[in-house]
Amino acid sequence: MTTLLNVQHVSKQYGHDTLALSDVSFSVNEGEFVSVIGPSGAGKSTLLRCINQMVDTTDGEIHFDNAILQQMNKRELRGLRTNIGMIFQHYNLVERLTVIENVLHGRLGYKSTVAGMLGLYKEEEKERGIELLEMLGLREQIYKRCDQLSGGQKQRVGIARALIQEPKMLLCDEPIASLDPNASKRIMDHLKSISRSMGITALVNLHQVDVALSYSDRIIGVSGGKIVFDGSPKEVTQEIIQSIYGSEANDLMVKLGGQNAI
Amino acid sequence: MQFDIFKKKRLSSLLMLAILAAFTYGAMIITQYDVIKGFSSIPKSIHWGLSSFYPTAASLDNLPSILIQLGRTVLTSVAATTVAAVFALFFSLFGSKVTKVNNFLSVLSRGTATVFRNIDVAAWALILLFSFGQSALTGYFALFFVSFGFLTRAFIETLDEVGGHSIEALRATGASYPSIIIQAILPSSTPQMMSWILFMVEMNIRSATLVGILTGTGIGFVFDLYYKSLDYNTASLVVITIVIVILILEYLSNYVRRVVL
Numbered sequence A: 001m002t003t004l005l006n007v008q009h010v011s012k013q014y015g016h017d018t019l020a021l022s023d024v025s026f027s028v029n030e031g032e033f034v035s036v037i038g039p040s041g042a043g044k045s046t047l048l049r050c051i052n053q054m055v056d057t058t059d060g061e062i063h064f065d066n067a068i069l070q071q072m073n074k075r076e077l078r079g080l081r082t083n084i085g086m087i088f089q090h091y092n093l094v095e096r097l098t099v100i101e102n103v104l105h106g107r108l109g110y111k112s113t114v115a116g117m118l119g120l121y122k123e124e125e126k127e128r129g130i131e132l133l134e135m136l137g138l139r140e141q142i143y144k145r146c147d148q149l150s151g152g153q154k155q156r157v158g159i160a161r162a163l164i165q166e167p168k169m170l171l172c173d174e175p176i177a178s179l180d181p182n183a184s185k186r187i188m189d190h191l192k193s194i195s196r197s198m199g200i201t202a203l204v205n206l207h208q209v210d211v212a213l214s215y216s217d218r219i220i221g222v223s224g225g226k227i228v229f230d231g232s233p234k235e236v237t238q239e240i241i242q243s244i245y246g247s248e249a250n251d252l253m254v255k256l257g258g259q260n261a262i
Numbered sequence B: 001m002q003f004d005i006f007k008k009k010r011l012s013s014l015l016m017l018a019i020l021a022a023f024t025y026g027a028m029i030i031t032q033y034d035v036i037k038g039f040s041s042i043p044k045s046i047h048w049g050l051s052s053f054y055p056t057a058a059s060l061d062n063l064p065s066i067l068i069q070l071g072r073t074v075l076t077s078v079a080a081t082t083v084a085a086v087f088a089l090f091f092s093l094f095g096s097k098v099t100k101v102n103n104f105l106s107v108l109s110r111g112t113a114t115v116f117r118n119i120d121v122a123a124w125a126l127i128l129l130f131s132f133g134q135s136a137l138t139g140y141f142a143l144f145f146v147s148f149g150f151l152t153r154a155f156i157e158t159l160d161e162v163g164g165h166s167i168e169a170l171r172a173t174g175a176s177y178p179s180i181i182i183q184a185i186l187p188s189s190t191p192q193m194m195s196w197i198l199f200m201v202e203m204n205i206r207s208a209t210l211v212g213i214l215t216g217t218g219i220g221f222v223f224d225l226y227y228k229s230l231d232y233n234t235a236s237l238v239v240i241t242i243v244i245v246i247l248i249l250e251y252l253s254n255y256v257r258r259v260v261l
Ligand SMILES: Nc1ncnc2c1ncn2[C@@H]1O[C@H](COP(=O)(O)OP(=O)(O)OP(=O)(O)O)[C@@H](O)[C@H]1O
Pocket: A014, A015, A018, A019, A020, A038, A039, A040, A041, A042, A043, A044, A045, A046, A047
């Protein structure tokens, strides 16, 4: 197995006094499905955004696909981002545009500025977009405006937008935090099967410990900007939950060992 | 602690009220404004309005020339607004905190907009009178400057409000800045921006009347002319045409808003 992502001693400081990440190190293999769990404010979103450099690191190095992010110039960074798809809690679609237009936005990173401004998409790109939408069960919605979709449908559009990038890795920042249990399950199933069948590495921030345990190959527990656990879901015990979540742990009511949590 | 906060808020509201009252009273003394006289003169002015400020059949003869001037005023307002909107769009992109290129440009464009917005349209007209004299250009630029300042401010707020989320997503795909602006920002913000532009056109037609009096052009000049020559009947006709135009415009802009939003 080859290592796709290697995070080495990364720290991130916001302003003068907020240390969101301190000396974080871990690596992720190609094709792995890794969940990051931790209490609110632990630094999960910051961690994810450091990996595609939406947030720049204060210290340390991140190696992605044998390149060092901290040494990249602007153009190289754009190239890096085309290889990393991102999925958001609030979907972050352009609500007034149609589903297919939003999906095609995923191709903009590959285009010259002029082609991007004019929105010149190739025929193959359009066909691929439609194919992805059909795969995600959105055949009926292709030409609908996004503000007419349900949350779960919007998230699937978000997934299609990320997939059309042909990414090596997906970063998902709480992809199901705004969804009901049914839609959540559907989204998680999609993410899991995408990771399996397309061999795409996934790093997923989750609030729901039980979901993380049942879907992931590996769990990373973050607390106070530090990694306090890094191991397989089987190794997660009540004590470990306690060490990640502190006093919140008792409210979580995690059914350890339950593989069909949602 | 909690109660202290409420008490403090109530106290500060009372204080504000007292200060306002003191200011009002002070201003009344200085300007020798008599409240009773002020209110009792309202019926008198209504009486005057009804008895002399109405159009007659004779004044209708002046209608064609009034309409021509009114048309000019409307066109000037529209031109000033639309050109100002183009400039405002660029400045607001640099100024908004979600689309800004860097902090320096952001502060600069916000500052510029504030200066232009806070100088009143009449003040602009008077300043510009020195450079352009009594011409349509003076009025045009006065409207243009104020519209530019106002629209920049309004557009910045629109961008701040609608932009954030989708910008983040497109930045994460590696899209370039111009593509992000055109593909994501403009589609989500044009309806609100259109709405502001229509509002500005309405505002400008109103201001144009006033500016016209100062610069001796357009409908304002026509009104001034008839009013000063004591032809109140025609002057009232001018006012009525302005009101009608503004009503039509408001109807049109409401219609456009319904369609684009
Ligand atoms: N742009 C920012 N500027 C300043 N501080 C920030 C910024 N973003 C995050 N922080 C701070 O960094 C810390 C980590 O935030 P982060 O959003 O990464 O947490 P999180 O684990 O994603 O939390 P949540 O589960 O609530 O989303 C918090 O203390 C937060 O206040």
